[in-house]
Amino acid sequence: MTGRAAAVEAGLLRRYASDQLLTLAKAVMENAFQPIVEVQTGAVFGHEALMRGQERIGFETPLDLLDQAESAGQLLALEQMLTSRALAKFASLPDHAHYTLFLNLDHRLIAHGDTLVEGLLTHLRAAAIAPSSVCFELSERSDNTSHADFSRLVTRLRSAGFKLAIDDFGIGHGEMKLLCDYPVDYLKVDRHFIHQLDHNPRKRHLVKNIVQTAHVLGVRVIAEGIETEGEFVTCRDMGVDLVQGWHIARPTPHLSELKPAYPHLKEAGPLRRVGQSLDEILIRREVETLPAVYENDSIETVFDLFRRNPRQSFFPVLNANGEPRGIIHELHLKEYIYQPFGRDLLKNKVYERSISHFVERAPVVGLDADADRLMSIFANMEGSDCVLLTENLRYAGVISAASLIRIINEKQLKNAQDQNPLTGLPGNRAIRDFMQQAGRDSDGARHFCYCDFDNFKPFNDHYGFHLGDHAISLFAALMRRYFFSADVFLGHVGGDDFFIGLTDWTREELTEILDRLLSDFHGDVVELYAPEDRQQGRIRGEDRNGVERDFPLMRCSIGVLELPKGLVIDDVSRLSAEIATLKKSAKDSEAGLYVSTIRPPQA
Template sequence: MSAAELLALRRFGDGEIVTLAKLVIETAFQPIVEASTGAVFGHESLMRGFDRLGFRSPLDLIDGAYEAGQLLALEYMVNSRAIAAFSALPDFRSRTLFINLDSRLVPDGADLVERLVGHLGRAGIPASSICFEISERFDNDTLPDFAVLVRKLRLAGFKLAIDDFGVGHNGLKLLCDHPVDYLKIDRHFISGMDADARKRHLVRNTVNAAHVLGIRVIAEGVETEAEFIACREAGCDLVQGWFVSRPVTDFSALSPVYAQVARAGGTRRNSRTLDSILIRREIEHVAVLRENESLESVFEFFRRDPRRTFFPVLNANDEPRGILHEYHVKELSYHPFGRDLLKNRLYQKSLSHFVTTAPIADLDTPAEQLLDVFTGMGGNECVILTENLRYAGILSASSLLKIINEKRLKTAEDQNPLTGLPGNRSIRDYLQDKALDGDQLRCLCYFDFDNFKPFNDRYGFHKGDLALSLFASLLRRDFVGEDVFVGHVGGDDFFAGICGRPVGVVRETLERLLAD
């Protein structure tokens, strides 16, 4: 279609954008997969065919509909089609559909939510299978009803995500002020992240902050395997982008697992480190509440287990929503008419009103990182652990401290008494872990003193011990960083492992070490 034809179509269609969109707009799904396994967690609904209406992008089409006063109608049409397509997928009950929510719809938000709830009910889809992505394109603070709509969506059971995090308006404020489930890090930070230390640092710290708040992180726009590995190493829970799959309109092309992601990221799941063993030993499998349960049934939970002061709360997809503290319902319990109030249909509060966030971490998270997540914000009762993003159990403060102490004790037992470096067990665990670490570059260095026995025989064992201690100090000096491990095999044999550094840099370090 020529530029003149497109312009004519635009002039003709300004008043009939939705009518024309119904004819040419197609629904496309782009998979969002688990970083550790490559299994599909959900799909983002996208529009295709906007160019046939003369628009350069979906955002241009949405802006055009807004200017023509047809944004609500367009959004409802697009979302209804997406929900219908989602409900036709064979595995939709275990997936999440991510739908973009334009904040300019806030004044009409109640109407949109009511329509979608009805549509979901007819399709047999629980609200917890839908995640609304809140864009940072606009300053949401200027919309007085924005907070009301967000709370309404949350209480209705929908999940919420902050889209394009880091490049729009009020990203940190949204994160601070509103209870969201997912954080989608913008592609600006993901592109070339594998070769950019600043981006890796920013993403890693964003992930850590999100996990402390009980929020999962999605890396957007992952296009290469190197970017994917960097995202996984930074702790991103989910990934989306061309490395996984381009958006597709032929839904039969969707796969439940994407092999390229599984190969690059899933092998770590087979590794059983000391941390993993200790965590699995201490995890508590406590009873859970469902967010759609009645408040009256909550009292029965606490009555059956009077020593427990909180229970985890899950949605219909077995994903953690937070925890419910006993003191949140005590006021109703002690009120003379509290129980009668709960039975009153006019009482507007549900279990979701009382749920508070809790830190969340994967079951295979290192113990020290779990401790950082737990202590990142005061007053936490526990860390909620998940496996494949589904609830697995909890770790209390006492259990976490027990894990840390036992790990430190075992590490101390394994340390070489002369040099203080980790011994053979730690070296073995390191090699096992790195052997399953995808395609990341690894440099493994083995050091052996020449003629050490004659040296000991001539100068005595005391001088030999000093030489070993000096070499251990040089190793600590030259091999520094999170990507480095040094150990003492025994006698005059040492080991160093370096991950992710160019071979030339490692060679320079070795030459400097030997020169000393």
């Protein structure tokens, strides 16, 4: 058949389909399942149901079919038919109770939310599937939050026990608003940010911060569209929880082709760092396995739990799959406990106050997280009682603030011989090893950054070593925030001197991040000065020769030595001498940043 004839036939099918759309869709449409897999184990966590077969009735994409169904007033009926089939297929999976089915929610059905939910609940009851085994994906390619009925639908879905995910995160409408204002369980990072992630520092910076933000809010992160091992390993190293894409498995309508696990993921990339194994040992030692309640339990179950544990002010809340949904705190129940007939009111079916109504979000982190990341997440979740820990995404226990302090202290003690005890960063021996290795590896550009505080001594003399150490720790924390990928080395030379080594970065990428680092440090460190000193912009002190004079407020200067691609330097002493000469130029510069390139010898 010629291309013109095929186009004519497709057009005829579409015109016919306008009148018989639902009938034809029932005859040809089917659901393909694509696995969503746990990063650390390769085990299948769930499947996304995807529409297939629309081309048989003249529609190029599933979206074309949905648009036509909306125009014909049959979108709700079409979605109900496809959803019921997806549930039937899901129910026939071995051990389906341990999986989650991800369903896309068309924004045009928000107004029909009650009908959609009631129909789905009917199918679930018939198939003996818990609502928490189903997750609705809210695509941010459309502005869901602007719909008048959206908030009510979210409340309805949550109270029924369904899970929610933000789809296409990063390229749509108001995704940060959705993440901030609504109780979502998963965030699916759009393929745009995952494509060649292992070769793009800007994308790595963005994805790392998305993961950090999501975990602070108790949201798990799914990376969509992973097509290479490099993308997968980078996502794993950044703390992504779940992955989906052709590198894992392609969508298939045949259940026989689905596997319970994909072992090739466990074998990908280098082995985990020794430091992480130490952190995991320390964290496991401090885990407290509090009893948990399930969101579908009765309120009376919660009252009994608090009665049997009078010293405990909160308990974790799990869904039917054993995933943490947050905590339930006695504070939120007091108004009912101490009011006349308050407990009877909660049990009243008309009042409809289930456990899920009282769930408070909490940070959720895997047991294999490193201690520094755990501390950062805890510190950024103001007012949180604990961090919820998971193993293979299921509840494993909690870490309190006191336990976390013990973990960090013990880690610092164990690493004292190899790392600076204040910042936890490698010292001069490790810095020298990095410079030697990077100098020999000429496959790409390399940058050696020497960071030195200006006017640190008078600040330390004036305010004392405690605040001096605080400034040093602050800079180390900012370094970790901005430089975290596998191609970055961070070191602490000693005192207020630091080292940053990078491979395969461009000068533009590096200077952009360094500018932010310097700006943030200056903005944060001035807050350590007394108000009157900040106002004057200086303090009185003695210089290194004992002469008393005024000193400007502290800042940091960074001298950067660039080794271009193809240049091999095996002499660390030469590199150190070159870096030393940059310090004065950096301190003399207005911005505190100076970059110089070692030129290869002329032929």
